[in-house]
Amino acid sequence: MVEAKTYLNGRFKGEHADDYAVGGFHPVHLGNILGGRYQVFRKLGKGSQCTVWLARDKSAPTRLFRALKVYNAKSSEDMQKLVDSLERMPSHPGEKHVELPFDSFIIQGPRGKHLCTVVEPLGYPIVELEDEAYDKRAENGGGQGAVPGDPWSVVFAKRACRQALLALDYLHKRRIAHRDIAGRNFCFALQYDLSTFDENEIMKSVWPEEKKPLEEAGSDQAELSAATTEAEIDQLPGSDLDSSSDSDDDGPPPQWKLDRDECERRIADQWDACGPGDVTAAPLSDAEKTAAPLGPDEIRYTVAPTRLDTGFNLGNVTDPERAQNFRLVLTDLGFACPFAECGKRPMPTVVDYMAPESLLGLPDVPGASDIFSLGLWFWEVVMLRGLVVDAGFQQPRGRVLQYLTRRLGPAPASLRARWGRPDADRFVDADSGRPLDTPEEDEEEYGDDDFPRGDSWYHAQKRKPLDMSDEEMGAFVHLIQRMLQWEPERRPSTEELLHDKWFSGI
Template identity: 25%
Template structure:
């Protein structure tokens, strides 16, 4: 196995920046039977996660200072770039025989972003490399460190919803990023939700308290044989509010390159009707995602509520709610896929596997009124359309009256 952790004394002679002092004591070790972080994920397999250690140095360059987070396919670490004298985020993917989809997309973006203003709002790749673990190859992605997601920001607010001005500013930046992804790069994100819209750092000094906190109060950890599972350390948004910068679209691990696609994508509560009904889909599925995400951010709850003992019942519940908010789908749309016959008959009549709620889109908005509400409803209906081709593009949405008022 390739040696990744370098001899400190030898590395110190080669490094441009002194290695960071990592505490060797003073931390709390949890009981070995306690499951934390990635161990709590469904179908967790420790053999496919690379056992990163705080203090470890990768590529004679990136020293791990702490853990930022985890997902089903990776762990993310806060590091110091010892050559460029800056902080970076290191995403260490699980081992896989397949090429990294996210790395493929990020490299594609690197070749297409020239001079497009919207690229400023999409997280890009700074560096990449591979390491060898016990289970095989791990792709490692080096990116700009970000502070938190819009979802995290939302949790600091009271009430837990973005203000109208905060929402408008965020959406202007998201649509600018999507205009770049859809228009220039021909990439569909497929997983747009508040947790994947993150806030950049406008003042790098906010990283210093985070770094110091790891020294003063080392992260909780659990030792499992040769593996150490660390507790993630979040940035303190209330303390570091001065450092909040622009919104950035992140997590391109499920993205697709190209104009038209087939197959199941998107989290269930955000799934566009054409995806649910096994129709071909395009970047318009992302536009639907944004419309549904707005409800999470502004109204504080999901717009649609999947649930049921199987996929058909869950889809029927969501489709019934879509009918309530948008009206029934046009018959010509239903003729595009045989899957629609599971929910509508040949005459485009709803079969009634789930009830249709008695409310409208206007009824469920609880924050706006008067002209502002009217304009907001017009804006929402530009995204929430049964027919993908009737949804406005990201570029067109940037010109919306409500968004710019």
């Protein structure tokens, strides 16, 4: 349902606070036109630095949809500098695998200036497909390797890895480090032409469904196209939200249909009424239009994010060759920066793909941390299981170092002499660089798999996909070991990795 409004000293506080810091004193309302041409009609997502909206380009000669990323005031200045340095280079094969802006502009808000970048609308991140592939294999008797008809083949994984490497090479060629390489930041390009649908067709996925009461339809669908306030819901035809059963043929229509029809009517009216440049346009009810004006820091409603469907369903793929037709795009450049500024800018706080130097707070070697993070993700894509198991988002950084020493061998003396973190000595012996046993470990959950033990070769042999030959497995582990060097200076460049033996034939 619509998120409750929380006020503190007259100001809105909460998860969606940054949604309302743009557009002068107005929140980003569905129907607003930003930049004088982009009319917002759906919220796609929210991150720590920006919100993402789907909009129609009203100035385009034909129907055209773009995604708008509205950054908070704190991030906008650094992001603007990055955008200015990201000119397109179509001759580079990685250009189509990086989320590059088509346009950008500044919105003045009560908290300062907010950068808005105009980018390609994308689907869900590949990490969601990884989970689906793992579950699919588990249903077929185990999580190891591709089974007959399984589209998550080694060829599929290898192409995903190469596309990700091309994207990173594109950035590194411009002396820009991404610094947040992770499966959640590689998204699938849409496998259909979004412009062939009108706004109502795009919004149908978040409308109330047949035989589903509005309040049980889930946060995505229950937002009434993410455009309805609690006051508006009360004014919908048939306000009994608990009415979920179909009516008799001769009786009134069921509530879900009334709600859905109301969504469709509102959006259709919205596009007829809102012309280019009408920045005050918003799908407000008559009651709201005549209500007393709100204060500058008050809000009318919040908006639930709903991602676009990619158009690729792993469960419906029967021909593995069809599963190879995809395009990954590296997104979330919020922590990216020029090589020369890597030591001055903060890193992300999540530790699941962090390089050792980042875990220990040591100076960043420009680009080298990206290579390490990408190596960890390569392993995950091919094996469908993380190399550093249970690293997670909340684990102590010393614990992650402990797992790395088991996979990669002892941490070198040159690194141990500089780490200076008290929690590191709890997990890794400062003299030898070898992992220490800790009482926090619970090896029973792994059973006879003994996953906490063993190096990368051990786990490659134990978890080698069924469609991967021993020779290819050896080439893959060699690639991973090159990327996961303890010392940043010893890691290969993206250009060197593109010529690695494992990518031959792609």
